[in-house]
Amino acid sequence: MKNSVAAIVLAAGKGSRMKSKKSKVLHTILGKPMLEYIYDVLDQSNAEKIVTVVGHQKEQIIDKFQNRSQFVTQDEQLGTGHAVMQGEEKFKNYSGHVLILCGDTPLLTSGTINSLIKHHIEGGYQGTILTALQQDPTGYGRVIRGADKNVISVVEQKDATEEQKNIKEVNTGIFIFQSKILFELLHKIQNNNAQGEYYLPDVLKVMLENSLEVGAMQMKDSTEMIGINDRVMLHDAQKAMQKAINLAWMKKGVTIIDPDSTYIDPTCQISQDVTIHPMTFIKGNTVIEEGAELGPNTTVVDSEIGENTSVVQSSVQSSKLKSGIQIGPYTHIRPNCEVADSVKLGNFVEVKNAKIGTQSKAAHLTYLGDCTIEENVNIGCGTITANYDGKQKHHTLIKKGAFIGSNSNLIAPITVGEQGFVAAGSTVTKDVPSDSLVIARGKEVVRKNWIKK
Structure with a gap:
């Protein structure tokens, strides 16, 4: 237990600047609520226990993540x-270390958190702060270091002197x-500050x-410390x-023609030698195999795209496409x-709830x-x-080798x-026997000179 790690996630804020009826931490980035990114990081850091502090719109958060955290x-x-005090009861018999994270920092990585944990435990510290350099530190608490470079305090923006406001190292x-x-x-700790609040850094x-x-x-x-306050x-x-x-996918051998207009959810898997054209959205648990080509103007959601399959200006949802297909x-x-x-x-x-066999084709204007x-x-x-x-x-079955005429x-x-x-x-309206021709048209009638009459 001595070196075990648990976490408290702060997610009680109103997020009023988002101007939304939805909780701030449930707003999505590339298909996932920002709070989910924090839980993913903690899972990768082997957090023994996660306690989330909720307040405003707490029901939305608890309903969404009831299986990933305890809540206070x-x-x-x-x-x-x-906010952290509210979690005290959950740690009454816990003797390990407690991470404090914010629920609105979705760019945070497990690599950074694991480094922080290692730095803290190996250094034998009772408390450790993660800091960052910001060229424009406005709005952040400043980290004050002494002559020996050790931290001596953290001062909030509203309580900082003009000299302290020039410090670029900030509290994350x-x-x-x-x-x-x-x-x-x-x-x-006390609340004798400009806001009348209990600041965690005062610990x-x-x-x-x-x-x-x-x-x-x-x-x-x-960049990892960016907190989301508005749209x-x-x-x-x-x-x-x-x-x-x-950038990561391109380094693994994926060709992305225009990265600025290509959106790939972090849950997707893509093989090498895939080509992705502009304005393509790859979402959910999509898997794309080697040699496939997607886009432009294509959306693929929760689907499997096989080798050398091409999907051009189209939409694919929750489906499986094998190899060498043209869409x-x-x-x-x-x-x-x-x-x-x-x-x-x-x-x-348009195709829905369908199985389509090898080398079959529907070239245009078909449901x-x-x-x-x-x-x-x-x-x-x-x-x-x-x-x-x-x-x-009701179901339609078209057996191998059949030919369905136009219209x-x-x-x-x-x-x-x-x-x-x-x-x-x-x-x-009736079954068509094998090797048979069916003609089911109305009788053609021609009335000569009808228009003149």
Whole structure:
């Protein structure tokens, strides 16, 4: 227990500058709520226990993350020190170390936190602060060091002198303390400051007054400390994360034509020699195999894209595409589709809850819903599987080698047998036997000179 690490996450603020009915820490960056990034970091740092301090809109946070943290409530916003006090009961019998993190710092990495933990424990400190250099430190607490370069205090912006305001080393709001010392000294800090609040950094002052060891580690990349207070900062954080993710994939052998207009969620997996064109969004738990080509103007969500498959100006959702497939432009693959090797789905084709066999094709202007299409089937332009009768969805089965002529309506439930041929313009309501031609058109009637009459 001595060297174990737990965490308190501060997420009780109102976030009024976000101007939103949604809790600030639930606003998303590349598909994930910003608070989830903090929990992911703590998981990678082997945090034994996580306690989140909530307040404003707490129900939203608890409902979303009830399986990832314990929760305590800060009913009054009386400062960061007061917020941490709310978690004291959760650490009553805990003798390890407690990380203090903010729920609105989604760029923080596990590498930085693990370095902080190591610095703190190996240094034998009772408390350690994570600091950063900021060219414009406005708004941040300044880290004051003595002649020996050790930290002697942290001064909030509103309480700082003009000389102190010129200091560029700032408090990131991230700390680690020996648990028992933290909660003992929290009761000794006071709120005699400009805001009338209990500041967590004041614990460091009390520690120094009691000759306890205080450490400090300066983070390598100050971008990680960015806290999100409004939509502009949310945008800035997303751009920073987008840049880092795209750069990492390019270093692994992925070609990204325009990184500034390419958005890849951190949960995606991409193989080498994939090419991604501008204005492409890759979201959720998507997996893209070697040689695939996506975009431009393409969205792929929670899907698998096989080797050498091309998706151009199209949307793919919760589906599996095998290898050598041509998708698009303007194709919409809706959830629960499985598309086999060498299939072609072209202009303005919509597919939903469908299985499509090897080398089958639907080149344009087609709806294929609730159907199974076996291999080597040709689907003509304007074909519709009419799957809904107003109450229930019904299935269409088109067996291998069938040919569906243009502008055909297949009224489900229906089966087209092997090598079955549906003539263009047919509305088919009965099963088509194998090796048969079906013509289901209204009788053509010509009335000469009708217009003149």
